[in-house]
Amino acid sequence: MVFENVLNAAINGFSYGMLLFIFASGLSIVFGLMDVLNFAHGAYFMLGAYVTWTLFSTTHNFVIALIAVLAIGVCVGAATEFTLLRPLYGRPVYQILLTLGLFFVVNQLVLFIWGPLGGYLGPEDIGVPQVINFLGADVYLYRVILAVAGVATAIALYAFLNRTNIGTKVRAGSESRELAEIFGINIKTLGTAIFGLGTGLAFFAGGLAEPWVGAVPSTGTDFLLLGFIVVIVGGMGSFSGTFLGAVLIGVVYEFSQYFLPEITFVAPLLIMVVVLLVRPSGLFGRGKS
């Protein structure tokens, strides 16, 4: 019994961490390049979950729905950046406030369009058996799949950042915007593209989370806070930091759900507070000032 709980906690923790990673990587990349703490990210996550539900209801194919929602997310993000954030270039505090307003607007729009009942897809709806027996314990199969998807996304992102031209430009821009501009990198269009990518990742994470967390109106706020915690704990702008931070927070979250439920929501906050006081640049960050 205890073994089953520990195994479940570990698997759930890692896969929840992967979900957080996909979500937080978008936040981290955007902040690294543009100094914008994107509050709307949580709302986009929720929007992604709802859109996936609608897409699945029409196409009955989960994989297609996911790919489509990723594309939609990129477009929405790029459009947001272009119309709303560009005019505030150079004024990051106001950009943050704008994303805050956007968070409320998108939250309410979702409620308006889809109504209060929400949409829930069970794993069996998408063709995945609920529970399998692994080492004598009942384990949720979908979460294992989620973990694999997360690792795959991590690898893809890593390859993108380190092996492609655009990725190099992004990393350069994150290090120092002025120098990158001197070298001829067009930070503005790059910013639009990266914001689009970040939002796409949020949508994608929302879609993946649909069969686990469901599309209910409160998911946006919860995930946003956890995403911020991951990014800060891991270190803003650091890819490996975000990955390891996400795993840490995910594992802590799930283990406390299993063994000490009272501190489930407080534990990640406490970790962030401690990290900020002891190592403000994050556990694995490179100390961005």
Add this chain to the structure above:
Amino acid sequence: MAGTTAAAVLSEFARSRWLLAAFVLMSLLPLVYPSLYWLTILCYLFTMGLFALSYDLVLGRTGVLSFGHAACFGLGAYAVYWVYLAGYPFWLAVATAMLLGAVTNVAMGTALRRVKGVYFAMFTLAFAEIIYLYLEKQTSITGGTGGVFSPRPDFLQNPALIFVFIGIVVLAAVFIACFLVFSYMRKGARVRGAVGLVLLACLVGYALYSLDSSVLSQLQAPINAFTVNAYLLSALLMFLSYYLVSRLSLSPLGAIMTAIRENGERMDMVGYDTFRYKLVIMAISGLFAGLSGAMLASLASFILTPDVMSATYTLNVLLYSILGGIGTLVGPVIGAFVVEFLHFNIGNIASFIGVPSIANWWMLIIGVFYVAVVLLLPYGIVGTAMMKGRRTLDALRKAVGGGESRA
């Protein structure tokens, strides 16, 4: 000597004549236009105005972005509940609230040595959320999600108290009258003085006349007495606090605050210990935030839920500040008035303009407000108004623009 102190006091009143005039105006309102509905709403507006004022001290004047301000506010509100219901006198409860607010803000401020800018903002957010989540669980002292009935002080149920307030207002009116007399005596301002005096006399006279009409007996009915007294007390507290805060910002401390906002690093290099000054400002701001929380608990609300400590109120006060204009002390107060006024009357306004259903989508309106203000009115209402041909252009741009988030 008595003469010079009297002259100093009088000149101080003269300098704040507009504030006094506004105070007299708002306080005579119940007598001239007695509507329970408006008194209740205005009481809440004054409370939120004070809350916004305290936030502006930190954000607008000193340039520190804090997302945990609601913790001081909420703890102040609950402090009144705990202390007053334990049997201690009301003034002690309010004092505890202010102290608790100050202590909380200073506790958050101590992190300023390690973290700055956006990181500090996230730290304060986490700090406040932890307090909120923890206290929400303690149903015995906070009432859990359902909350507790607000601790309304008994002495405000006394209908005779209204005369005390009216007495204070009449005194203020007298001072204004003196000033108007002086300006009448100055050769260049006879007309202004005369007109002012007549207007004042009519207003005060009509108000005092109402003292023996049916309005007064209405106001003194037990159901209504509390509302009227609470309104008058909240007006008094808010105007008094505004006066104190604006005096503070004109003092040398205020100048240092502004300088820290402009360029904190230079202040460090020149030799000021900016960290200590920031702590002082956090303490003062916490005092007023605690006071506004106490006002909310005792005067302006019916139900006290742990929600007052949550990020919802911080986000609200952030909106008031940017709408009104951060850095200008009066801006956030005006911003609070406008937003909360809209909040209460959105039903009427929506029906009036023919789109009644938007009244149910208040959060959407808030979000649109945020986006619109940030894009179209970045310096806020008051800020934009003051910017025409002012040197504040540069100061405000520094406050909302580049350097601060990465300091």
Add this chain to the structure above:
Amino acid sequence: MKFNQFETKMRERTEHEIAILLLAILASSAVLTILPISPVNAASTTKVIKIGVVTDLSTAYSYYGDMEVNGLALGLAYGLGVTNVTAAVKSTPNLVNVTGGGYTFELYVADGASDPTTTTEKAVQLITQDGVQILQGAPDSTATTALEGVAAQYHIVFFAGPGADYSITANTFNVYTFRMASNTYQDALTGGAYAVEHMGRSVAFIAPDYSWGYGEVAAWTDVISANGGRVLTTQYAPVGTTDFTPYINNILASNATVLIPAWAGAGAIQLYQQLYSLGVYNKMNVTSGVPDLATFDSYLAKYMPNYVGMMKYAFNLPNNAVNTWMIQNYITLFKAGKLPEQNAITFPLPDLFVPDSFAVGQAIVAALNTTGGNTTPANMIAALEGMSLNSPKGPMYIRPQDHQALQDMYIVKTVYDNTSMQSYYSSASQFPTGNVWAGILKTGYIGVQLIATLNGTQTAPPIYPGTAGQPRPPVQTTTTSTTPSVSTATSTATSTSTSTATSTATSTLTSVLTTVSTVVQSAGTPDYVYPLVVVVIIAVIAAIFVATRRKPK
């Protein structure tokens, strides 16, 4: 130097601006109060009664809010003896008019968003600004408790519901509160007794870790123990939990025969889904309350197969004329899209909470008939206490001690239903366009089948000590009705003041000012004397100042 001058100038102008903006608020406030809120009812020959409904129209509970308003309008129409319900019930957003039998009821609907603070603000607005004489609300129990406080403060009759917490008619009870809806204790008496009798004697609970959860578990535990059962374990999970596996494992390990999940709101789907996938239904008997058909069929039904549990109401459970009337008239309005709160998710037949507010409407009309149209709280309270009426759920009796309506409750089994809907609707075209339920005429839906009915006496909850003993206000024999904002109480200036130091100061000031005003009043002088008097006083003071000022150099 320049900086200080500048700052001074800025502050002066700033204070100027305060004054102007405050004046603007003052002016706009005066203007806005005279703006019409709603179209004035042309039929002013009828007696107008204003009812304030503070419910939920925007959060996850908005479906319950819709049911509350619809039920009230229908109940009022029934009580008034209306025959043409489409003509009698006229709704605009946030205001519903129900006309008939010499009365016009104006229902002011406000959205409290299930937040206690917003709810109380809206209620106070409805009472002070719109002058409502009766209050009703809310879906969420904490908001309902908050409304109780408002009712006590403003002395206004309050119908609590659908908020079901037992404490509302127990520890937080006040004499102005009435509840036609069934409470959690009545649910427990129905479901708990049945569970112990037919399902097993060893019980496990899972509930959310806050006051509602504790209340549910306490009530059901009482009932189970009283019927000879034993509670083996209670698992409290934090609100917002999405993974219930550890709690479910603990429950399975306890070897109880019955599981009672008490969970409403977010997380319910995950809970039932995980119960289903972990095979709990094969190892234990699971029972609890069956939720409303809309929520149930939207996503819970497949995770609650062949569920046997307690239910407050479903349209096919009672068998009486009032229920038939309610269903027929609900359908009439539904087809025309004219239910007061109707949207795409509205169920085509009356769902869980509709009969509760229907009974509220019936009770209001019956009380008004007794008091002769007088809405004075004291008279209404006297009329309502001990009232019996025939509601859609059968006979209801408003207990005079704690104002809780005793009523029938049901034990049901969930079954696939392909026939009952068809007896009311012949084709999907009768559904308003966009309604999500149009398809169930063809596909059927998961409904409920009656297993047992327990009557009001069997399900009567205990009377909380202290409720019966609270003094009721004395009945008035005057014919005028008063609203709280215009109180005609002729109280003198003195009142029971607390023993503080300010009391002596206030009494002296009071006596001085009242002496002045009585003197002036008794002289019989016309109105314009007063401003002149004030001017004279100010002139005297100014003269003193002028005489004592220092001579300029």
